[in-house]
Amino acid sequence: xxxxxxxxxxxxxxxxxxxxxxCTYTATGYPSLFWYVQYPGEGLQLLLxxxxxxxxxxxxxxxxxxxxxxxxxxxxxxxxxVSDSAVYFCARLGGTSYGKLTFGQGTILTVHP
Amino acid sequence: xxxVTQSPTHLIKTRxxxxxxxxxxxxxxxxxxxxxxxxxxxxxFIFQYYEKExxxxxxxxxxxxxxxFPNYSSELNVNALLLGDSALYLCASSLGGSLTDTQYFGxxxxxxxx
Numbered sequence: 584x585x586x587x588x589x590x591x592x593x594x595x596x597x598x599x600x601x602x603x604x605x606c607t608y609t610a611t612g613y614p615s616l617f618w619y620v621q622y623p624g625e626g627l628q629l630l631l632x633x634x635x636x637x638x639x640x641x642x643x644x645x646x647x648x649x650x651x652x653x654x655x656x657x658x659x660x661x662x663x664x665v666s667d668s669a670v671y672f673c674a675r676l677g678g679t680s681y682g683k684l685t686f687g688q689g690t691i692l693t694v695h696p
Numbered sequence: 697x698x699x700v701t702q703s704p705t706h707l708i709k710t711r712x713x714x715x716x717x718x719x720x721x722x723x724x725x726x727x728x729x730x731x732x733x734x735x736x737x738x739x740x741f742i743f744q745y746y747e748k749e750x751x752x753x754x755x756x757x758x759x760x761x762x763x764x765f766p767n768y769s770s771e772l773n774v775n776a777l778l779l780g781d782s783a784l785y786l787c788a789s790s791l792g793g794s795l796t797d798t799q800y801f802g803x804x805x806x807x808x809x810x
Binding site for chain 2 (some may be wrong): 587614615617619625626627628629632634672674676677682683684685686687688689
């Protein structure tokens, strides 16, 4: 079936550190891939997306590249801020589950000053 | 432009009761999806509606039902509430013409079942 696996957290970093959150997906069909962010007590916000292999999504300093050969969509940011503290979800859409977003389990990121 | 709106924000019910959650999509979007997010987990797909028709259903019991209205807003109904139904219920809207359209989420309704 379709699934998404994220690196287990929580992740704790100091401000201005480099961030990587790993995400892999099952290679069923040709899904679109997403990163959503959830701040405490809120819904999910779309952070970035990529719809085909080798596409790079980027937003607010975050980047992720759709890697078909490694079935990965790792999230990176060169210099994190305290305001980036949140839960990050990797998700896939399409393939054999049209219309249904399948999420990873989420990674809690805490950034200290 | 207004984003996805959901009501109510919070809700407390007791076991066995019924609940109705409401969602208004982004203007121009014709598809609404519902997700359940239990604390500490990723959201799980419940339903997707497009042009008032159910287009997809997740692995949830028949106690869960939904509908979409001519103005594309939607309701999620849950009957015979169980303690395990306590969760954040998220609504997402999308243009809907393609099944792979990006979904944009509302703030959610926090349901607590006592």
